[in-house]
Amino acid sequence: MLTRRQHQEARDRAAAMMRGAGVGLTDKEVAAMDVADFGLGHLEAEGAQIVSFFNSERVSAKVIALFPGQTLPEHWHSAVGEDPGKEETIRVIGGTAYVYIPGEESIACGRIPAGKDGCYSVRHEIVMRPGDQITLEPGVKHWFQAGSEGAVMFSFSSAARCALDPFTDPHIVRVTKITD
Ligand code: ZN
Secondary structure, three states: OEEHHHHHHHHHHHHHHHHHOOOOOOHHHHHOOEEEOOOOOOOOOEOEEEEEEEEOOOEEEEEEEEOOOOEEEEEOOOOEOOEOOOOEEEEEEEEEEEEEEOOOOOOOOOOOOOOOHHHOOOOEEEEEOOOOEEEEOOOOOEEEEEEEEEEEEEEEEEOOOHHHOOEOOOOOOOOOOEEO
């Protein structure tokens, strides 16, 4: 849950980061930004700010800003009906992002959010800077964490059905509640 004020502050801060990375955004897109606290109530630690450019039945494009040290929690994109699940390419365009995928544990630059050991199972670290990109196949668990200067990244994918994505942390609620 976020207060309206927290939501607006995060939205404006993230919009400045996105625009600072060279992404042109309309005020309407900024107003519609998804400030996601994942129902955990500690946005700065675990959360993400996401602007969706479009999301059709087949393709989707977004820009994601993470504040310094902010973590987008571990999740994967599972099959929905005849769709095998979202294939997603993440391309960093500003700052530094640590991406975690299955493989040999190599977490060094980032860290597991405090008290959340059981919610972050994949720990193979890839350090990504502007121009670096990675394609995540459907069903592959992944999570992201920004470096000390934050991170801005594009997400290009097949159709996104984010509200249905499974997360490792059972406490996560994908749709953010905003209160006055
Ligand atoms: Zn994802």
